[in-house]
Amino acid sequence: MQDDTTxxxxxxxxxxxxxxxxxxxxxxxxxxxxxxxxxxxxxxxxHEGDLLADVHRDRPLCNYVNTxxxxxRECTNTVSLVRDLEPNAxxxxxxxxxxxxxxxxxxxxxxxxxxRVIVGPYVPAETQGPPESLTSVDEAVDVPTxxxxxQQMPRVREDIAEELCAHLKGVVELLVxxxxxxxxxxxxxxxxxxxxxxxxAEKNEALKSSYDELKQLDQLKSTFLATVSHELRTPLTxxxxxxxxxxxxxxxxxxxxxxxxxxxxxxxxxxxxxxISSLLDLGRLEAKSLDLHNEAVDPRALLAEVGSTIVPSxxxxxxxxxxxxxxxxxxxxxxxxxxxxxxLNLADNALxxxxxxxxxxxSAEPGEMDAGGPAGLGAAxxxxxxxxxxxxxxxxxxxxxxxxxxxxFDAFYQIDAGTTRSHGGAGLGLSIVKQLxxxxxxxxxxxxxxxxxxxxxxxxxxxxxxx
Amino acid sequence: xxxxxxxxxxxxxxxxxxxALSGKTTNLRAIHWLGTSNACGELMTLETQxxxxxxxxxxxxxxxxxSGLKIRLKLFxxxxxxxxxxxxRLVLQGTDGVAFIADSQRSEADANRESFLNLKQNLEENxxxxxxxxxxxxFNKRDMEDVRTDEELEAIxxxxxxxxxxxxxxxxxxVMQTLRGLIRETWDKLEEEHQLENKxxxxxxxFMNEVELKLKHEPGRRER
Numbered sequence: 001m002q003d004d005t006t007x008x009x010x011x012x013x014x015x016x017x018x019x020x021x022x023x024x025x026x027x028x029x030x031x032x033x034x035x036x037x038x039x040x041x042x043x044x045x046x047h048e049g050d051l052l053a054d055v056h057r058d059r060p061l062c063n064y065v066n067t068x069x070x071x072x073r074e075c076t077n078t079v080s081l082v083r084d085l086e087p088n089a090x091x092x093x094x095x096x097x098x099x100x101x102x103x104x105x106x107x108x109x110x111x112x113x114x115x116r117v118i119v120g121p122y123v124p125a126e127t128q129g130p131p132e133s134l135t136s137v138d139e140a141v142d143v144p145t146x147x148x149x150x151q152q153m154p155r156v157r158e159d160i161a162e163e164l165c166a167h168l169k170g171v172v173e174l175l176v177x178x179x180x181x182x183x184x185x186x187x188x189x190x191x192x193x194x195x196x197x198x199x200x201a202e203k204n205e206a207l208k209s210s211y212d213e214l215k216q217l218d219q220l221k222s223t224f225l226a227t228v229s230h231e232l233r234t235p236l237t238x239x240x241x242x243x244x245x246x247x248x249x250x251x252x253x254x255x256x257x258x259x260x261x262x263x264x265x266x267x268x269x270x271x272x273x274x275x276i277s278s279l280l281d282l283g284r285l286e287a288k289s290l291d292l293h294n295e296a297v298d299p300r301a302l303l304a305e306v307g308s309t310i311v312p313s314x315x316x317x318x319x320x321x322x323x324x325x326x327x328x329x330x331x332x333x334x335x336x337x338x339x340x341x342x343x344l345n346l347a348d349n350a351l352x353x354x355x356x357x358x359x360x361x362x363s364a365e366p367g368e369m370d371a372g373g374p375a376g377l378g379a380a381x382x383x384x385x386x387x388x389x390x391x392x393x394x395x396x397x398x399x400x401x402x403x404x405x406x407x408x409f410d411a412f413y414q415i416d417a418g419t420t421r422s423h424g425g426a427g428l429g430l431s432i433v434k435q436l437x438x439x440x441x442x443x444x445x446x447x448x449x450x451x452x453x454x455x456x457x458x459x460x461x462x463x464x465x466x467x
Numbered sequence: 468x469x470x471x472x473x474x475x476x477x478x479x480x481x482x483x484x485x486x487a488l489s490g491k492t493t494n495l496r497a498i499h500w501l502g503t504s505n506a507c508g509e510l511m512t513l514e515t516q517x518x519x520x521x522x523x524x525x526x527x528x529x530x531x532x533x534s535g536l537k538i539r540l541k542l543f544x545x546x547x548x549x550x551x552x553x554x555x556r557l558v559l560q561g562t563d564g565v566a567f568i569a570d571s572q573r574s575e576a577d578a579n580r581e582s583f584l585n586l587k588q589n590l591e592e593n594x595x596x597x598x599x600x601x602x603x604x605x606f607n608k609r610d611m612e613d614v615r616t617d618e619e620l621e622a623i624x625x626x627x628x629x630x631x632x633x634x635x636x637x638x639x640x641x642v643m644q645t646l647r648g649l650i651r652e653t654w655d656k657l658e659e660e661h662q663l664e665n666k667x668x669x670x671x672x673x674f675m676n677e678v679e680l681k682l683k684h685e686p687g688r689r690e691r
Contacts, residue, residue, distance in 0.1 A: 012478055177511070181513060184513055185522060188522040188557070189522075196553045
């Protein structure tokens with residue numbers, strides 16, 4: 001079936017050609033059973049003139065007349081006339097010169113002619129003997145033979161023939177109806193799938209373009225952050241430099257009040273510089289342009305260094321700081337400056353959110369990490385794991401609500417705005433830590449219980465594997 | 468509209484639209500039941516799932532006018548469920564008129580509105596101007612509880628651009644009036660756009676008389 005036919009079908013639900021909805025096999029089966037039951041020949045012809053079913057057996061009478069010159073001609077004429085007769089609304093009964101008749105009933109569907117059924121030839125039971133048109137059709141007719149063959153023709157009473165024909169017509173029209181229904185259902189199915197696909201494809205296209213737009217905006221944001229941070233840092237360096245010079249007395253002796261003010265300026269300027277550095281780091285990390293200078297780093301030294309940096313503030317807040325390194329812990333393969341940044345950031349956070357009298361523990365122990373196989377698949381091809389160092393930063397602080405855990409590594413994310421005011425920070429620390437850990441090929445995980453504390457676990461590749 | 472000048476035949480497509488379970492298929496069933504058998508063909512129900520329409524139902528009606536013009540009306544329903552929007556849009560292609568079957572229950576007011584907006588959108592997507600296609604509205608299920616009152620419907624009808632009909636399709640009340648109203652609106656619009664009277668010699672009044680005659684209930688087939 002062609003596509004334009006399909007479109008018209010859907011639009012109007014019309015049968016375009018009888019053949020599209022009526023299978024030759026099924027209509028032939030019906031004709032065969034009709035023939036078997038009543039002995040009447042059946043032909044089904046479409047409106048376009050295609051023969052869809054033809055069930056008959058040559059009768060001796062027909063064979064006989066076809067042996068006669070005039071008989072053959074008359075027979076051919078009658079048969080082709082009957083085939084081409086198209087009844088309008090009523091059944092036509094067309095006589096044959098042999099005395100038999102053909103009954104031609106129109107097939108209609110939804111108010112339109114779609115074809116016809118032809119029943120016959122048969123002899124109406126009411127007919128007495130062969131007509132003169134048979135006995136005189138040709139000079140060579142042997143009347144007793146013709147009469148004998150005539151008697152063997154199927155005989156049906158006309159009122160019964162009419163009923164049988166109407167019944168056959170009804171059955172064929174029913175076949176058309178169910179064939180049409182099946183055709184429409186399958187056409188609709190395909191058309192609906194196509195239409196759904198078209199709709200989805202359009203939506204996907206729209207999503208993709210808005211995704212691209214967002215990506216572009218994100219890129220713009222990163223560039224903007226990097227530029228602004230850079231431009232902010234330059235004058236800030238001067239502010240810090242000149243403040244240091246003033247503090248050192250380069251511009252003359254200072255009063256206590258002046259020194260105090262300068263100290264505040266210096267403190268705030270340092271804080272600002274830290275924030276700007278974080279922004280720059282984030283920009284570089286997002287642009288994947290941060291270079292890591294990897295080497296074997298001793299976790300003991302790393303944790304001790306971080307410990308010594310935060311111990312004053314721990315003491316100030318009356319928080320116990322503990323460092324534990326397991327004996328067999330290997331060295332870490334990483335950039336010492338960035339590793340320190342990772343641990344310091346986590347430790348600083350831990351301290352920030354731990355109440356007075358609480359505890360912060362930094363620890364290192366040997367571990368293993370996934371060697372990069374696709375989640376357990378093809379284990380034969382990938383070594384399951386490789387040595388790693390597990391660093392943990394555990395606190396006894398307020399904890400992180402569960403619904404926030406998945407977002408704490410997002411840049412600028414704060415659990416609540418109040419945190420910023422009471423604890424400072426721009427919500428960049430954990431985002432930077434996560435990106436640095438990722439950059440080292442490691443992973444970071446967090447578990448937390450409200451009012452009990454939080455544990456950050458950083459797993460980094462051990463140096464042995466790379467050394 | 469499809470016109471076959473050679474066969475003097477005109478085919479109109481009329482679509483029953485509306486929210487899920489508002490009674491579109493029930494309208495067609497009732498027309499099939501009430502209409503004369505020489506006008507109404509077989510009701511074709513295409514693929515249902517738990518008695519819900521998946522594709523569409525179709526009821527062909529043939530009216531032969533005295534001028535010799537044969538008018539074929541094809542009544543279609545759409546699947547009402549939201550997820551079948553693609554099918555609804557397909558069925559709506561080439562429609563000449565729409566009967567919007569609304570549910571009279573107050574609780575269904577939102578579903579009615581949503582479906583009407585969906586109709587408008589799908590007409591537009593099929594390149595049919597919703598402002599120019601004949602639409603009538605049937606408030607069905609008048610026998611249910613907590614429905615909009617007759618007074619409310621009268622007030623709505625007074626303001627409405629579309630003619631309003633009331634029906635209880637399960638019992639056949641109002642379905643023929645709705646159908647005749649839809650045919651009248653559609654024919655008037657087509658007369659205005661295609662001058663059918665000039666071309667086929669069928670005046671709107673005469674045509675509607677013939678429709679009335681053809682769609683008159685057969686004796687014994689009453690609204691139940």
